[in-house]
Amino acid sequence: MIETMLKIENIQILESVKDWKEAIHVSVMPLVASGYVEERYIQGIIDNTVHYGSYYVLAPEIALPHARPEQGVISKQLAITVLRNPIRFTSDGYDVRLLITLAAEDGASHLEALKAIAEIISDEQKVQSILKAKTSEEVLTRFLEKTERE
């Protein structure tokens, strides 16, 4: 399920971004370029952030930028941005280096992928291995490989 929602061309490793708005911009751009969201999706997330705060910063290191389907989603997909230098969305917030951008078509079709993401981000070792990946291919491999659990 998650395999069909994450493509190599939507994974990128970047050195740094200058502020949180740029972080949102660059983390959504691959989905704009590959036609999964309209460009206004970027502004949608920024506007939502101004209204609701950075609701998508989930845990230390991790953000899941997303807006509502009607804010510009064309079809469901994920993008991953790894930042070498962390960005903060609020001065007292977490340092974020892993941005998993979500485009959801409706309230339900992405939930299987979200379950898989929940497994990944609750596994600190896995998150660290993704952050240390040297190439997009390695990010993809780390992201999709099955976690060994009891």
Next chain:
Amino acid sequence: MAIKKIMCACGVGLGSSFLVEMNVNKVLKKLNVHDIEVSHSAATDVYKGAADLYVIGKDMNDMISAYGPTLVLDNIVSLPELEKKLTEYLTEKGVI
């Protein structure tokens, strides 16, 4: 007051709130509580009386606390934090 409904709310009701809902269900199962309905929603869809308890991130508290009791998480995906706070809350309310 009996607790029949727990609603997990976040900015747009698609991502974070669903992750919290999954964790709430895990905790309730562990506590052997089966008669509480759990849902997720956008902050803008929350209304007074929609649920008996709202589980939210700390950035949402100003907005949601007007609608009813809130359980506020510092780390929205931390299962240990949720388990501790939800267990304390349900104990205090006499549910468990």
